[in-house]
Amino acid sequence: MGVLKSSRGTRVRYRRVVTATLRQEWESVRMLPPSLRAQCPNTRKHLSFDPLVHQIRQRAEQIPDSHVGSGDYLLADAIMAGFAMFSLKDPSLLAFQDRRKDENMKRLYRVAEVPSDTRTRELLDPLDPDRLRPMFPDVLRQLQRGKGLEAFVFHEGYYLLSVDATEYFSSQKISCSSCLRRTTKSTGAVTFFHQVLAAVLVHPDRKEVIPFAPEPIIKQDGDNKNDCERNAAKRLLPRIREDHPSLKLIVIEDGWASNAPHIRLLQELDFRFLLVVHPEDHEHLFEAVSKAHDEDGRVTLVCWNDERDPEVRCEIRFVHDLPLNKSNPDVRVNFLHYVEYGPDGEIRRIMSWVTDLIITKENARWLVRGARARWKIENETFNTLQNQGYHFEHNYGHGEQHLSVVFAMLMVLAFLVDQTQQICCPLFQAVHKKLGSKRVLWERLRSHFYHFVFRSMRQLYEVVLYDLAKELPLFPGSLVSPQCVP
Numbered sequence: 001m002g003v004l005k006s007s008r009g010t011r012v013r014y015r016r017v018v019t020a021t022l023r024q025e026w027e028s029v030r031m032l033p034p035s036l037r038a039q040c041p042n043t044r045k046h047l048s049f050d051p052l053v054h055q056i057r058q059r060a061e062q063i064p065d066s067h068v069g070s071g072d073y074l075l076a077d078a079i080m081a082g083f084a085m086f087s088l089k090d091p092s093l094l095a096f097q098d099r100r101k102d103e104n105m106k107r108l109y110r111v112a113e114v115p116s117d118t119r120t121r122e123l124l125d126p127l128d129p130d131r132l133r134p135m136f137p138d139v140l141r142q143l144q145r146g147k148g149l150e151a152f153v154f155h156e157g158y159y160l161l162s163v164d165a166t167e168y169f170s171s172q173k174i175s176c177s178s179c180l181r182r183t184t185k186s187t188g189a190v191t192f193f194h195q196v197l198a199a200v201l202v203h204p205d206r207k208e209v210i211p212f213a214p215e216p217i218i219k220q221d222g223d224n225k226n227d228c229e230r231n232a233a234k235r236l237l238p239r240i241r242e243d244h245p246s247l248k249l250i251v252i253e254d255g256w257a258s259n260a261p262h263i264r265l266l267q268e269l270d271f272r273f274l275l276v277v278h279p280e281d282h283e284h285l286f287e288a289v290s291k292a293h294d295e296d297g298r299v300t301l302v303c304w305n306d307e308r309d310p311e312v313r314c315e316i317r318f319v320h321d322l323p324l325n326k327s328n329p330d331v332r333v334n335f336l337h338y339v340e341y342g343p344d345g346e347i348r349r350i351m352s353w354v355t356d357l358i359i360t361k362e363n364a365r366w367l368v369r370g371a372r373a374r375w376k377i378e379n380e381t382f383n384t385l386q387n388q389g390y391h392f393e394h395n396y397g398h399g400e401q402h403l404s405v406v407f408a409m410l411m412v413l414a415f416l417v418d419q420t421q422q423i424c425c426p427l428f429q430a431v432h433k434k435l436g437s438k439r440v441l442w443e444r445l446r447s448h449f450y451h452f453v454f455r456s457m458r459q460l461y462e463v464v465l466y467d468l469a470k471e472l473p474l475f476p477g478s479l480v481s482p483q484c485v486p
């Protein structure tokens with residue numbers, strides 16, 4: 001490496017170097033003295049940082065790259081540099097530029113040469129975001145194979161897939177050909193923005209989520225929020241089914257999804273569903289529920305007092321086989337209704353869903369918990385991406401074609417790798433536990449990056465876990481003595 005050329009020679013040399021040193025780097029090169037080795041938490045063969053990043057690099061190299069042989073930087077290097085920026089939680093492309101000569105970053109993120117910020121934008125702007133999509137099922141398949149998904153099984157072998165849209169960029173000045181636009185009626189001011197339809201695996205008892213590749217919402221999807229979500233879902237859901245033909249999924253979605261065409265799409269794709277319904281949108285359905293109350297034994301009631309607060313009373317009512325609405329009497333659904341009363345007897349929460357799952361007295365409470373886990377896409381995904389170091393709403397560079405979408409996908413990919421480590425990698429879990437928060441963990445990793453030479457992320461984690469920084473060789477040019485590092 002070290003030659004700034006993207007000729008075939010460089011690529012072959014890069015591969016040879018990477019392949020030859022991979023195993024050595026993340027398995028053999030250990031800082032640990034023998035006494036600690038026995039007790040140190042392990043990494044997972046395919047489900048830890050180093051093998052996952054290697055797998056992403058391999059995918060990046062499969063994307064056709066017209067720059068190969070031109071003496072220019074490689075597209076794969078630009079992709080890995082973008083991924084590294086989000087993985088390291090750098091707040092901007094400019095901040096990431098300080099790492100251009102950082103051999104640690106290049107080694108750990110499998111980047112041969114880091115393009116300048118301008119060149120990174122130029123390389124990634126024309127990249128069709130779809131090309132990045134296979135990187136997500138790659139990780140998910142490893143999770144499946146390594147039994148990392150087992151803890152996410154919700155009901156009869158099914159997983160919960162929460163699907164919802166989010167906006168991650170808006171500006172009145174910056175725009176690109178992929179931008180959506182809205183006009184303020186009173187002032188005529190135009191706002192440019194980007195949205196994606198996201199899909200994440202959730203579980204009521206798990207804090208982690210497992211994101212799938214997000215689907216960009218495009219201009220042709222329509223002018224109102226519901227149309228946008230429904231139309232983007234027509235691309236997102238078939239792709240998920242194509243990538244995971246036998247994955248058993250219960251799709252949980254908000255009120256925009258409880259309509260006949262969407263339910264038919266879910267049925268065609270062999271997804272089960274738990275969808276929010278509101279009385280104002282489904283008058284006919286709620287009338288049918290009222291009528292069912294008059295029929296003996298048609299509606300089943302389950303009630304209990306909340307274990308954590310016995311003064312809180314909870315009720316579930318459910319009824320099977322109702323028409324979704326007047327115009328689609330053939331779409332039959334089961335209706336699930338939850339009410340929570342406070343100590344004063346006032347209604348605190350009231351929610352309803354339609355589903356194709358069979359509801360029983362035994363599973364009704366669990367199904368309500370599953371349906372309510374839908375909010376994890378908001379709290380554990382979008383909020384995390386905005387607040388826990390990922391800077392989801394920052395503008396890393398907008399480009400003229402796809403750059404904004406490409407960056408959004410790389411950020412979600414970095415989040416997926418972090419979540420996978422959190423679910424599956426005992427060494428990562430131990431470091432996280434020791435440092436107490438992810439924010440401190442990212443800070444600690446970044447500070448070590450600047451001062452010491454690392455061969456692999458595994459080595460870095462071990463060094464952080466056992467405070468071994470003083471044993472390491474200083475990074476050339478570093479003015480900080482090893483003892484100064486916390």
Ligand SMILES: [Zn+2]
Pocket residue numbers: 174175176177178179180192193194398404
């Ligand atoms: Zn744009």
